[in-house]
Amino acid sequence: MFDKTQGLEYPATFHFRIITEPPGFVEADVVALLEAFKVVAPLTLSRGSSGGRYLAYSVSVEMRSREEMHGFDASLKKVSGVRMVL
Numbered sequence: 001m002f003d004k005t006q007g008l009e010y011p012a013t014f015h016f017r018i019i020t021e022p023p024g025f026v027e028a029d030v031v032a033l034l035e036a037f038k039v040v041a042p043l044t045l046s047r048g049s050s051g052g053r054y055l056a057y058s059v060s061v062e063m064r065s066r067e068e069m070h071g072f073d074a075s076l077k078k079v080s081g082v083r084m085v086l
Contacts, residue, residue, distance in 0.1 A: 011064045013040050017086040018057045018076060025081025030057070033075055038062040054083065 018030065030043055041060035048055045063069040076085045 008066075010066070011038075011062050013060055013062050014069060015041075015058065015060045016073075016076070017046070018043075018059065018082060019084040019086070020055050020057065020081050021053065021083050022055055022081070025055070025079075027057075029079045030059075030076065030082075033079065034059065034061070037068075037072060 027043070034043060038061065039059065040062050041058070043057055043059045046056045046058045061072065063072065073085055076082055
């Protein structure tokens with residue numbers, strides 16, 4: 001399916017970076033959320049901030065539509081300890 005508004009052909013693979021704050025973040029919560037999606041590259045810890053206050057995770061997911069991508073983004077942002085999704 002072609003999305004004229006974004007100029008993208010779906011399904012498409014999107015690479016996400018999830019910035020988390022460790023004290024309130026539970027990695028298993030994101031892993032459970034990912035079960036509902038087609039994960040192309042699994043959730044991996046990519047790096048932490050120099051002060052150790054934040055951790056960054058990477059994941060690649062195949063999306064079938066713009067709506068699915070927006071729903072995924074909104075769901076991630078509801079996970080405790082997730083500060084930003086890029």
